[in-house]
Amino acid sequence: MPKPRLLLADDDLACAELLRNVLEDEFAVVGIVHDGPALVQAAARLRPDVVVTDVSMPGLDGVSAAAVILRQQLAQRVLFITADCSAELAERCLTIGASGCVPKHRAGEDLVDAIHSVLATAVRAAR
Numbered sequence: 650m651p652k653p654r655l656l657l658a659d660d661d662l663a664c665a666e667l668l669r670n671v672l673e674d675e676f677a678v679v680g681i682v683h684d685g686p687a688l689v690q691a692a693a694r695l696r697p698d699v700v701v702t703d704v705s706m707p708g709l710d711g712v713s714a715a716a717v718i719l720r721q722q723l724a725q726r727v728l729f730i731t732a733d734c735s736a737e738l739a740e741r742c743l744t745i746g747a748s749g750c751v752p753k754h755r756a757g758e759d760l761v762d763a764i765h766s767v768l769a770t771a772v773r774a775a776r
Contacts, residue, residue: 652677653768656695656724658688658702658711668701668730668756675761685709692723699748699764700724704731704738716745726767730756 655676659665665681672678679695682688686708692700700718702711715727729742729750739750748767751759 685714
């Protein structure tokens, strides 16, 4: 069975590489981008199963980019990873149809499980 395909977006290059290292054993990381416009373009080209994106990025913030991706059905699910996962931000993310938000400081412990969870939700929704 092929690994689920992930697209990562984070304006911090070191953070993006750390995320890749955490995720690549379980998932196929098909791309890493560092700004919002590149995220939308890469999602259109790569059609990942899940987009994992930071909220704060240059050019177009992650929430706005995710809204475009979800509206145009360029990925099945979007999961945010951010330094500040406040209730207000979580509500904004869920309002656009994102699957959730993982605090960056918990990425090592929670991100793999969160991705598996949103993929399971996508499979159940497709049935």
